[in-house]
Amino acid sequence: MLRACLTDFLALFFPQACLACQAALVAGEQHLCTMCRAELPYTNYHQLPAAHNPLSRRFWGKLPVTHTLSYLRFLRHGQVQHLLHQLKYQGQQDVGKALGQLYGAELATAGLSPEFDLIVPVPLHRRKLARRGYNQADAFAAGLATALPCSWSATALRRTEHTASQTRKSRTERWQNVATVFEVAQPQEVVGRHILLVDDVLTTGATLEACGAALLAAGARQLSIATIACAE
Numbered sequence: 001m002l003r004a005c006l007t008d009f010l011a012l013f014f015p016q017a018c019l020a021c022q023a024a025l026v027a028g029e030q031h032l033c034t035m036c037r038a039e040l041p042y043t044n045y046h047q048l049p050a051a052h053n054p055l056s057r058r059f060w061g062k063l064p065v066t067h068t069l070s071y072l073r074f075l076r077h078g079q080v081q082h083l084l085h086q087l088k089y090q091g092q093q094d095v096g097k098a099l100g101q102l103y104g105a106e107l108a109t110a111g112l113s114p115e116f117d118l119i120v121p122v123p124l125h126r127r128k129l130a131r132r133g134y135n136q137a138d139a140f141a142a143g144l145a146t147a148l149p150c151s152w153s154a155t156a157l158r159r160t161e162h163t164a165s166q167t168r169k170s171r172t173e174r175w176q177n178v179a180t181v182f183e184v185a186q187p188q189e190v191v192g193r194h195i196l197l198v199d200d201v202l203t204t205g206a207t208l209e210a211c212g213a214a215l216l217a218a219g220a221r222q223l224s225i226a227t228i229a230c231a232e
């Protein structure tokens, strides 16, 4: 109670802003304002049977993925783009952690918690990691891990070489670019386990596919995927 009062008191002088629209948060709101909470473009794919989940199709014939999950739809110039921009380029790791906690709570309510043994974020190359100071997928993994709850590992997977920027490449070129760059650094962490592989955005799925293939080849029993947002 005292702590709640103190938080409200401090908020008078240092109001926290909504991570999506920047409006000042009021008492009882955390990370996102009530309006954004209500209006963000949630996919709710976790409520659909796998056969009806449109994201599952992206991996059909390529990789056996049990659940393909994404919290939000990525819309250009929308609030989701703003959230991801803050997470990736403005040093706001809290955005990833908060979204991970919110989504993790929903997945737990849907009864998915017992399915996953370990959360593994897609790793950044160490040069990029050094430049940014953090991996945005780690923040999302940490948030999910708290809410599900489930353990997570930033060391299970690693990148083996530098990849050029993905943005100007065709799908085939992207695939060739990422296919050989991931390896399981700690096989004992993944053998026989259902791995929830996580990243910030699902676009072509090439990076997630390469990571997933490496995890299954190293002995993971089952693979699921979760991202903050998906481009359609």
Ligand SMILES: [Zn+2]
Pocket: 018, 019, 020, 021, 022, 023, 032, 033, 034, 035, 036, 037
């Ligand atoms: Zn808002």
